[in-house]
Amino acid sequence: MRRIVGIVLAVLLIGGVAVAVVAGRDSKDTSTATKTVRGVIGSEKAEFFADPEVVKALAAKGFTVKAETSGSWAMDRLPLKGYDFAFPSSKAPADELQRKSPVKGGPLRPFYSPLVVVAHRGAAQVLADNGLATLSGRSSGKLHMAPYLKAAKADRTWQQLGGADEHAELTGTLFITSTDPVASNSGALYLAAASYVADGGRVAADDAAIDRTAPLLKKLIQVQGAQQTSSDAPFRDFISGVGNPLVLVYESQVASLLMQKQQELGDLVVLYPDTTVSSDHTLVPLTESGRQLGELLSTDPGLRRLAVRHGFRPQGAAAEFTAATAGHTDYIDQQLTGIRQAPVPTATVLRAMARRTRG
Amino acid sequence: MKGRIRRLRRRVSRTLAALLAAAVLVPIAACSAGDDPAASGKKDDGAPRAGTLRVLASSELADMKPLLEQARKATGITVRPTWTGTLDAVQQLGSGKADGAYDAVWLSSNDYLRLHPEAAKRVTSETPLMASPVALGVKPAVVRRLGWDPSRVTWSQVHRAVADGELTYGMTDPARSNSGFAALVSVASALSGAQSALTDTDVRKASGKMEEFFGGQRLTSGSSGWLATAYARRGTVDALINYESVLLSLGRDSRTGLTVIRPRDGVVTADYPLSLLSAASPEAKDSVRALTSYLRSPAVQRQLTRETFRRPVVTSVRPAAPLAAEARRELPFPGSRSVADGLVDSYENKLRRPSRTVYVLDTSGSMKGERLRRLKAALTGLTGDFREREEVTLLPFGSSVKRARTHTVDPADPQAGLAAIKADTAALTASGETAIFSSLESAYDRLGPDTGSAFTSIVLMTDGENTTGDSADDFAGFYRSLPAARRVTPVFPVVFGDSDRAELDAIASLTGGRLFDATKEQGPGSLDGAFEEIRGYQ
Numbered sequence: 020m021r022r023i024v025g026i027v028l029a030v031l032l033i034g035g036v037a038v039a040v041v042a043g044r045d046s047k048d049t050s051t052a053t054k055t056v057r058g059v060i061g062s063e064k065a066e067f068f069a070d071p072e073v074v075k076a077l078a079a080k081g082f083t084v085k086a087e088t089s090g091s092w093a094m095d096r097l098p099l100k101g102y103d104f105a106f107p108s109s110k111a112p113a114d115e116l117q118r119k120s121p122v123k124g125g126p127l128r129p130f131y132s133p134l135v136v137v138a139h140r141g142a143a144q145v146l147a148d149n150g151l152a153t154l155s156g157r158s159s160g161k162l163h164m165a166p167y168l169k170a171a172k173a174d175r176t177w178q179q180l181g182g183a184d185e186h187a188e189l190t191g192t193l194f195i196t197s198t199d200p201v202a203s204n205s206g207a208l209y210l211a212a213a214s215y216v217a218d219g220g221r222v223a224a225d226d227a228a229i230d231r232t233a234p235l236l237k238k239l240i241q242v243q244g245a246q247q248t249s250s251d252a253p254f255r256d257f258i259s260g261v262g263n264p265l266v267l268v269y270e271s272q273v274a275s276l277l278m279q280k281q282q283e284l285g286d287l288v289v290l291y292p293d294t295t296v297s298s299d300h301t302l303v304p305l306t307e308s309g310r311q312l313g314e315l316l317s318t319d320p321g322l323r324r325l326a327v328r329h330g331f332r333p334q335g336a337a338a339e340f341t342a343a344t345a346g347h348t349d350y351i352d353q354q355l356t357g358i359r360q361a362p363v364p365t366a367t368v369l370r371a372m373a374r375r376t377r378g
Numbered sequence: 379m380k381g382r383i384r385r386l387r388r389r390v391s392r393t394l395a396a397l398l399a400a401a402v403l404v405p406i407a408a409c410s411a412g413d414d415p416a417a418s419g420k421k422d423d424g425a426p427r428a429g430t431l432r433v434l435a436s437s438e439l440a441d442m443k444p445l446l447e448q449a450r451k452a453t454g455i456t457v458r459p460t461w462t463g464t465l466d467a468v469q470q471l472g473s474g475k476a477d478g479a480y481d482a483v484w485l486s487s488n489d490y491l492r493l494h495p496e497a498a499k500r501v502t503s504e505t506p507l508m509a510s511p512v513a514l515g516v517k518p519a520v521v522r523r524l525g526w527d528p529s530r531v532t533w534s535q536v537h538r539a540v541a542d543g544e545l546t547y548g549m550t551d552p553a554r555s556n557s558g559f560a561a562l563v564s565v566a567s568a569l570s571g572a573q574s575a576l577t578d579t580d581v582r583k584a585s586g587k588m589e590e591f592f593g594g595q596r597l598t599s600g601s602s603g604w605l606a607t608a609y610a611r612r613g614t615v616d617a618l619i620n621y622e623s624v625l626l627s628l629g630r631d632s633r634t635g636l637t638v639i640r641p642r643d644g645v646v647t648a649d650y651p652l653s654l655l656s657a658a659s660p661e662a663k664d665s666v667r668a669l670t671s672y673l674r675s676p677a678v679q680r681q682l683t684r685e686t687f688r689r690p691v692v693t694s695v696r697p698a699a700p701l702a703a704e705a706r707r708e709l710p711f712p713g714s715r716s717v718a719d720g721l722v723d724s725y726e727n728k729l730r731r732p733s734r735t736v737y738v739l740d741t742s743g744s745m746k747g748e749r750l751r752r753l754k755a756a757l758t759g760l761t762g763d764f765r766e767r768e769e770v771t772l773l774p775f776g777s778s779v780k781r782a783r784t785h786t787v788d789p790a791d792p793q794a795g796l797a798a799i800k801a802d803t804a805a806l807t808a809s810g811e812t813a814i815f816s817s818l819e820s821a822y823d824r825l826g827p828d829t830g831s832a833f834t835s836i837v838l839m840t841d842g843e844n845t846t847g848d849s850a851d852d853f854a855g856f857y858r859s860l861p862a863a864r865r866v867t868p869v870f871p872v873v874f875g876d877s878d879r880a881e882l883d884a885i886a887s888l889t890g891g892r893l894f895d896a897t898k899e900q901g902p903g904s905l906d907g908a909f910e911e912i913r914g915y916q
Contacts, residue, residue, distance in 0.1 A: 062502075187706060194574065243574070244574070244712055245713050246492070248492075249503065256506055259506050259691030260689070260693065260705070261509050283694045
């Protein structure tokens with residue numbers, strides 16, 4: 020029954036979007052004055068702001084958004100004069116930016132997305148058979164972080180895992196491909212989750228804590244060799260069948276593909292780390308117009324629906340996300356049951372952690 | 379010790395610089411062969427134009443021209459490619475020169491780019507469009523002789539066969555070609571037993587095995603095209619290492635009939651990402667997005683795998699018939715520039731067989747003045763590029779060979795050999811007639827019977843026609859009477875001044891060499907450029 024309700028809801032939602040499009044077109048023809056707001060955003064949201072339907076929905080509310088992308092952790096070093104908002108993909112840099120902003124009423128978190136690990140089915144099965152993961156269906160499961168980190172610490176290879184020899188590609192050190200933690204948000208958040216688990220559920224707050232996990236974190240990064248700087252590229256490589264069998268991505272990347280039906284996902288399995296970190300897409304208003312945009316993204320039903328279509332979970336009640344992903348529960352864990360959200364260290368601490376993984 | 383490292387580093391950067399020069403030559407030739415029917419008649423000024431994407435692209439992507447033309451018809455987006463080598467592209471990006479001049483870069487892989495933060499930060503998004511792993515193409519008879527099951531062969535087995543003298547192969551130069559570089563990384567990763575990204579320690583640990591492995595390399599080349607030609611001509615080489623797509627295309631176009639092996643212990647894969655430059659205009663960004671989604675559409679991906687033997691990157695499309703479906707481990711690419719550069723440096727100066735090269739230099743009367751000055755400048759410039767252990771002979775001639783002196787770049791004191799080459803260069807004087815063929819015969823005699831312990835080659839630089847000594851026919855008779863082992867040495871003639879292109883071309887085809895153009899004043903196609911490009915073949 021619930022499923023049927025979900026489908027009905029989804030159909031209604033699609034209808035709603037279509038109406039919004041038409042409405043957007045109408046208003047574009049008639050309205051004369053839209054407010055142009057300029058902002059700097061994390062690259063994960065570039066597609067969202069470039070989506071013609073988002074452009075129209077914003078125009079209908081009187082906004083034209085000009086967005087430029089930047090690494091979330093580099094935004095505080097940008098000259099932000101002339102911008103109306105900054106929209107990093109994490110709370111920590113947003114907090115720093117907010118302190119410098121003359122405008123109150125922020126930061127706002129219109130939507131978020133947890134980090135997940137994507138695997139091909141063979142690899143996911145081997146992890147499950149060796150106690151590193153639990154599969155809950157054909158295309159979804161949980162990654163057990165503590166055993167995984169233990170294996171990483173011991174330089175465990177795929178060859179040492181039972182059943183890996185049936186898959187020619189499963190050899191070499193077992194590791195998760197992430198982005199470069201110095202340059203990119205998802206790579207940095209990987210360190211946040213790993214350090215939290217490795218340090219017995221404590222959030223690193225000082226040098227001593229950084230020291231305790233530095234050797235392990237360095238290992239997690241160094242084994243990967245060359246890393247990419249945006250979360251987009253390793254996910255596309257994975258979908259293309261190139262690269263490492265385990266890749267850290269945002270749930271939104273998978274969900275957006277599922278909902279937009281642009282591409283078959285093949286034998287992709289989504290593994291939710293049992294301790295993960297969410298990317299909090301946090302808008303810092305730098306002007307009054309920026310604040311209005313933030314409010315709009317958080318509260319406007321049409322824009323929230325569009326955010327869902329790009330795979331994001333809107334803040335507050337998750338009804339929209341649940342409805343939109345109703346047909347994809349074989350991949351998406353809607354309720355995130357039993358998944359612990361690790362708190363993220365401050366930007367200063369996380370940057371220090373990232374630097375220590377180099378050298 | 380420190381000084382030595384610094385020197386090595388300098389040498390590598392010079393090698394890379396040479397590579398840049400070399401890489402540009404081919405593309406320019408390719409462009410003048412007539413690229414874009416749409417732009418015919420109009421001189422392209424490189425300015426941005428609506429609907430036109432300016433793309434800095436790997437020269438090996440030239441086989442995509444028909445598909446790009448099709449994309450133009452379907453999407454209205456014209457791709458204006460500038461063919462280049464990976465390293466050149468990375469340098470142009472890093473220096474900021476590419477900003478404003480191009481909208482996108484399209485290389486075999488962005489792995490090397492990522493090691494250079496200055497270049498990497500100019501790229502905003504990248505989307506892989508197809509994939510091809512580095513593979514080994516082996517003659518079917520050799521596969522049988524070795525008792526190999528092609529789907530189960532590992533790099534370690536290949537190493538064993540080479541070390542036992544059971545297998546020889548050809549490969550492009552890693553300092554000049556992306557396929558060679560990817561091959562080097564594959565071999566080093568596999569032979570070192572590295573379970574994760576290659577480190578300096580891994581490279582050191584594997585150097586013994588790698589030296590054995592590269593001892594079996596019989597052919598080297600600055601380009602995949604000449605490698606295939608040389609392979610077909612030589613007949614005695616058992617295998618080629620190159621991208622799977624190149625090996626299979628050779629089978630189709632040149633009937634090489636090689637059995638393609640993707641070693642089971644891992645491969646390095648080119649994924650051809652179309653990468654948008656941050657400095658591109660919003661219109662160009664939209665065009666890149668549209669072109670990307672066109673090229674990733676299932677119908678185009680199907681056509682692409684069928685026509686180029688690269689692997690599709692959307693899961694709904696199966697790889698074309700000759701491509702085996704079984705997955706392979708992707709060997710991680712080195713994470714630091716020092717590892718990557720150090721690997722190329724060891725290959726060039728320690729691991730590969732050394733080179734023995736005779737430079738047959740026309741110093742007849744007509745070379746007097748500006749031409750001799752340019753020859754001296756080009757040779758002097760080249761001295762920074764000679765590898766350790768390399769044996770270089772300068773053989774200047776006029777009416778006959780004037781003198782021939784051989785210098786070896788001794789790893790213990792490379793500067794001594796290089797200084798001697800420079801001194802000999804400075805001492806060149808122009809006088810006499812032009813005895814091309816007698817001098818070439820003398821060069822073959824100078825190299826002697828041993829062509830196995832080194833890559834042997836002859837460079838012929840002349841500014842005129844043969845006027846004295848043996849004739850072309852005499853030389854052909856001389857060459858044909860040589861024992862097979864001595865005939866493997868190719869002559870690379872350089873067209874310069876008033877030299878007779880047809881005469882030189884005949885020498886290149888007789889000996890299995892390649893003609894190089896040096897008729898331009900400077901840059902690619904100049905004498906400096908030609909000498910540097912030839913380095914990839916020595």
